[in-house]
Amino acid sequence: MSEGTMQRAAQRDPSHQRARRLSRAVVGAAAVPVMLIAAGCSSDSGSDDASKNASASASASAAPSPTVQAAAYDKLPEACDVLAKDTLGDLVPKAGKSGKEGSSDDTSTRASCSWSSLDNNGVKGSQFRWLNVSLLRFESDITRGEGDKLAAEFYAKQVQDAQATKDAKNVKSEPVAGTGDEATLVRYDLKKKEGSFKQQTVVARVENVVVTLDYNGAGLAGEKTPSADTLTKLAEKAAKEAVAAVTKANGSGTDGDSAGTNPSKSPSKDATEDSAKDSSKKPSAKASAKS
Numbered sequence: 001m002s003e004g005t006m007q008r009a010a011q012r013d014p015s016h017q018r019a020r021r022l023s024r025a026v027v028g029a030a031a032v033p034v035m036l037i038a039a040g041c042s043s044d045s046g047s048d049d050a051s052k053n054a055s056a057s058a059s060a061s062a063a064p065s066p067t068v069q070a071a072a073y074d075k076l077p078e079a080c081d082v083l084a085k086d087t088l089g090d091l092v093p094k095a096g097k098s099g100k101e102g103s104s105d106d107t108s109t110r111a112s113c114s115w116s117s118l119d120n121n122g123v124k125g126s127q128f129r130w131l132n133v134s135l136l137r138f139e140s141d142i143t144r145g146e147g148d149k150l151a152a153e154f155y156a157k158q159v160q161d162a163q164a165t166k167d168a169k170n171v172k173s174e175p176v177a178g179t180g181d182e183a184t185l186v187r188y189d190l191k192k193k194e195g196s197f198k199q200q201t202v203v204a205r206v207e208n209v210v211v212t213l214d215y216n217g218a219g220l221a222g223e224k225t226p227s228a229d230t231l232t233k234l235a236e237k238a239a240k241e242a243v244a245a246v247t248k249a250n251g252s253g254t255d256g257d258s259a260g261t262n263p264s265k266s267p268s269k270d271a272t273e274d275s276a277k278d279s280s281k282k283p284s285a286k287a288s289a290k291s
Helices: 003-012 014-062 085-091 147-163 228-249
Strands: 110-120 126-137 169-175 182-192 195-206 209-220
Touching: 085 110, 085 126, 085 228, 126 147, 126 228, 147 169, 147 182, 147 195, 147 209, 182 228, 195 228, 209 228
Parallel strands: none
Antiparallel strands: 110 126, 126 209, 169 182, 182 195, 195 209
8 A cells, every 4th residue: 555545545534634633633722721820920010000000090089189377367458448537627728528439350369549639719819639449359379379478578568669669869768666567657758839848658467467557648739738748647546447347347356456566366267269369459559640
């Protein structure tokens, strides 16, 4: 029997065919554990990554949210009511019953009121007086800082602006005692076509509120120029009264508290970003004499 014939006979032999099938089965079975091991390794790696991500997420959520101490004062008094009737009678005797309220889109954060007085003495001339009180309240802001610190920055800027008034002569500055947490008087002379004006600007800060009081006077049409010292005393008195009105509006101080200090501060609170508001709006910073 030839070799080819023997090979074909072997292939047709049932026992030989069973042996070949068995061999293929063994090889296939051996490959299964390898696939399972590879799949197992891949599954374990994914679990580790998921665990790490979950741990990082938990750590991030556990971190405390940024906070800032809430401002002590949360309201302002009516600007046209901060000065007593008698005080107005001394500063602006011909102003009438009420002042002119300044425009504001939020009177809880900024407000102002002005009064003007012209005492006309006919051919002897006239005495002119002008008074303006501006109130600005700063709220604590998560990005900008605490309200009282923001107010302190604005207070310093108001003083600098008053000192740098254009064409001002004989500029003098001095601290004002017993008026809020800090206060400064800036006074100077300003020559205008109507006459020589004596300007007094008192800038005061109490907690997170800044009070700016501008007061000037002039003798017109030949009337004598008013005494700067007299105007200074009146301006300082009015500034103390305005500061006292701020503390009273927020539950501190009394009717007789002319110093306007706040011995008992409001309890500290945490203000979150949701409660923070924009306090960047400012009244006119330039304190100058007006006719």
